[in-house]
Amino acid sequence: MFKSVLVANRGEIACRVFRTAKRMGIRTVAVYSEADADALHVREADEAVLIGPAAARESYLVADKVLAAARSTGAEAIHPGYGFLSENAEFAEAVMAAGIVWIGAPPASIRAMGLKDAAKTLMVEAGVPVTPGYMGEDQSPDRLKSEADAIGYPVLIKAVAGGGGKGMRRVDASEAFLDGLASCQREAASSFGDDRVLIEKYILSPRHIEVQVFGDSHGEVVHLYERDCSLQRRHQKVIEEAPAPGMDAATREAVTSAAVKAAKAVNYIGAGTIEFIADASDGLKADRIWFMEMNTRLQVEHPVTESITGVDLVEWQFRAAAGEPVPLKQVDIPMNGWAMEARLYAEDPANGFLPSIGKLDHFVLPDDIRIDTGVEQGGEVSQFYDPMIAKLIVHEDTREAAAAGLAEACGAVEVWPVRTNAGFLVRCLEHPRFVAGDVDTGFIAAEEEHLVAAEDGERDLAAIALFAQHTYEPEGQLHGNDFFGAFNPLSGALGFRLNGGPKSVFVASVNGRKVVMNAVSAQSSDSTWIIGDGADQRAVRYDYGDWGHGAVWVGDKRFGQNKIGGDLVLFAGGDALLVAKPSYASGSGGTASDGSLRAPMPGKIVATPAKAGDTVTRGQPVIVLEAMKMEHALTAPFDGVVGEIGYAVGDQVTADAVLARVTEQS
Numbered sequence: 001m002f003k004s005v006l007v008a009n010r011g012e013i014a015c016r017v018f019r020t021a022k023r024m025g026i027r028t029v030a031v032y033s034e035a036d037a038d039a040l041h042v043r044e045a046d047e048a049v050l051i052g053p054a055a056a057r058e059s060y061l062v063a064d065k066v067l068a069a070a071r072s073t074g075a076e077a078i079h080p081g082y083g084f085l086s087e088n089a090e091f092a093e094a095v096m097a098a099g100i101v102w103i104g105a106p107p108a109s110i111r112a113m114g115l116k117d118a119a120k121t122l123m124v125e126a127g128v129p130v131t132p133g134y135m136g137e138d139q140s141p142d143r144l145k146s147e148a149d150a151i152g153y154p155v156l157i158k159a160v161a162g163g164g165g166k167g168m169r170r171v172d173a174s175e176a177f178l179d180g181l182a183s184c185q186r187e188a189a190s191s192f193g194d195d196r197v198l199i200e201k202y203i204l205s206p207r208h209i210e211v212q213v214f215g216d217s218h219g220e221v222v223h224l225y226e227r228d229c230s231l232q233r234r235h236q237k238v239i240e241e242a243p244a245p246g247m248d249a250a251t252r253e254a255v256t257s258a259a260v261k262a263a264k265a266v267n268y269i270g271a272g273t274i275e276f277i278a279d280a281s282d283g284l285k286a287d288r289i290w291f292m293e294m295n296t297r298l299q300v301e302h303p304v305t306e307s308i309t310g311v312d313l314v315e316w317q318f319r320a321a322a323g324e325p326v327p328l329k330q331v332d333i334p335m336n337g338w339a340m341e342a343r344l345y346a347e348d349p350a351n352g353f354l355p356s357i358g359k360l361d362h363f364v365l366p367d368d369i370r371i372d373t374g375v376e377q378g379g380e381v382s383q384f385y386d387p388m389i390a391k392l393i394v395h396e397d398t399r400e401a402a403a404a405g406l407a408e409a410c411g412a413v414e415v416w417p418v419r420t421n422a423g424f425l426v427r428c429l430e431h432p433r434f435v436a437g438d439v440d441t442g443f444i445a446a447e448e449e450h451l452v453a454a455e456d457g458e459r460d461l462a463a464i465a466l467f468a469q470h471t472y473e474p475e476g477q478l479h480g481n482d483f484f485g486a487f488n489p490l491s492g493a494l495g496f497r498l499n500g501g502p503k504s505v506f507v508a509s510v511n512g513r514k515v516v517m518n519a520v521s522a523q524s525s526d527s528t529w530i531i532g533d534g535a536d537q538r539a540v541r542y543d544y545g546d547w548g549h550g551a552v553w554v555g556d557k558r559f560g561q562n563k564i565g566g567d568l569v570l571f572a573g574g575d576a577l578l579v580a581k582p583s584y585a586s587g588s589g590g591t592a593s594d595g596s597l598r599a600p601m602p603g604k605i606v607a608t609p610a611k612a613g614d615t616v617t618r619g620q621p622v623i624v625l626e627a628m629k630m631e632h633a634l635t636a637p638f639d640g641v642v643g644e645i646g647y648a649v650g651d652q653v654t655a656d657a658v659l660a661r662v663t664e665q666s
Contacts, residue, residue, distance in 0.1 A: 001318065006069060007041075010036055011375070015373070031051045032049070033059035038379070054384045077321060090107075103321040106268070213259050213271075214316055215326070216320050228241050230441050233444045239342050258291065303372060338399045343388050344391065345421045361417060363414075411573045422575070423572070427451045459559070620635055622662065625659075
């Protein structure tokens with residue numbers, strides 16, 4: 001076994017690999033960009049090397065810099081993590097040529113499975129079922145469109161060199177194909193340096209089933225059962241679980257056998273994942289599951305497999321790279337209980353899931369479950385990398401218990417001022433369809449309106465109570481029965497009166513939304529206030545913690561609160577609610593948009609679908625911005641005419657820059 005390992009990756013990926021290496025007594029080496037100088041993975045490593053500027057293409061993706069770091073530190077092995085260089089056959093060969101142990105798939109296997117069209121051809125030859133589609137060499141738009149028309153819509157356009165949900169577009173009608181193709185090719189060229197695509201028949205009730213496989217240099221390949229990754233948004237996984245709900249023994253045998261056959265067809269060594277798409281319109285059936293692709297690396301969602309099998313897949317990777325056989329025979333690999341993983345992203349579901357960047361002034365995660373993360377309080381979410389900041393993993397005896405436990409864990413997340421999808425995850429996990437196992441890859445799109453927003457009376461009441469408390473004691477020194485106090489700042493300007501009549505009101509701003517709550521009575525007893533109208537009365541109690549910290553209780557429901565910097569924040573089921581004095585300047589209806597399209601974050605202009613002078617309709621794309629490895633379309637806020645566009649394709653723009661303006665038609 002080698003005595004030192006360099007991890008050619010960052011964040012939670014590097015931290016995860018370091019954890020196993022340290023347990024095995026292996027010295028760890030980190031690489032980092034200028035943006036990651038203070039990152040957690042840098043501090044957790046035994047040694048760290050700066051390899052370049054913030055942009056990944058100038059640091060983490062530069063193979064020569066990574067190899068130089070390995071040589072300078074005497075690293076005996078390189079683990080690429082998952083992402084970046086992990087599926088780069090040329091990098092793997094360069095590592096091996098330098099006399100360094102490569103902890104990954106053989107270069108030949110990477111090449112065989114790296115191009116989706118060639119991989120599907122290989123799978124057909126190996127007897128593995130594949131989805132209908134076009135994988136030809138002719139990449140002209142006319143040929144691709146004619147093939148899509150022949151297959152029948154909807155179809156899925158996929159980058160030949162793609163992965164991780166990048167370079168994929170669903171097209172529902174012939175007239176939309178060319179626009180979808182152009183967007184897919186742009187993203188594919190940007191992400192993978194290869195704009196070639198293939199076309200697949202889009203399955204209308206698809207389930208994403210994948211099988212974890214593992215091979216060694218002695219010709220042995222085993223599987224570690226399946227995972228269900230059907231809960232996706234824009235082709236990116238959100239919640240994963242193992243095993244798959246509704247998977248019977250016959251179907252499991254069919255899909256795992258096909259996965260092992262696929263891995264053996266490329267003489268696979270190490271950890272890999274065979275991904276399948278299932279037509280779940282009539283449940284999971286052995287003859288309705290088809291090969292999609294193979295990821296020749298460890299997957300982000302590998303912890304759920306580790307949870308149900310008790311296996312450390314990174315340790316297995318180390319041992320396979322050192323020439324050891326697979327530690328367990330197939331019959332000895334257990335499957336116990338149910339595991340679920342949620343991906344915590346720095347993004348704002350209420351704002352179109354746009355990535356949220358900045359410093360983590362407040363960052364609290366549950367401490368009683370497995371957490372894989374590469375950030376901590378005081379750290380920063382950068383514009384340069386993927387916005388996933390943590391994975392929350394729960395393992396229970398049953399699926400119902402796992403879903404409930406993970407929902408509770410996501411609900412305990414407290415992050416500010418960076419926005420996260422924690423509340424969105426809670427609502428996914430608690431949705432009756434998910435609890436019943438009735439999900440497919442279209443679940444989030446179909447239920448998004450209900451999954452994004454959560455406004456209810458208990459949250460509003462907790463926010464009102466919090467605002468009243470902190471307005472009375474601005475320093476946060478809160479005492480006993482002074483819940484609203486003998487003198488209350490809401491009593492005048494905001495119309496609040498204790499023990500008043502029907503006109504007594506509570507007023508505050510919650511995430512910019514004015515909340516008005518009528519009350520017939522507001523009476524105190526031992527720090528608890530009874531607020532409500534007639535039979536609809538609620539007990540509200542304030543828990544006093546340290547300065548600026550504590551909780552508001554509405555009945556038996558707890559809402560965490562913090563005074564963070566100048567912000568008063570209520571944490572409710574994973575959501576972070578900014579509570580403030582309401583503004584009356586705009587009246588009850590709000591103000592109309594001025595038509596300006598502003599950059600939501602720093603990025604690069606990659607397309608301008610509309611030109612100056614064009615007439616556009618509400619929702620029509622005007623500018624396409626690339627930021628944090630994703631494309632974001634800025635659309636017309638109303639029907640109108642596009643004015644001057646101040647930037648060209650290729651221009652870098654700063655956050656909040658006015659990119660274009662739409663003038664409303666009279």
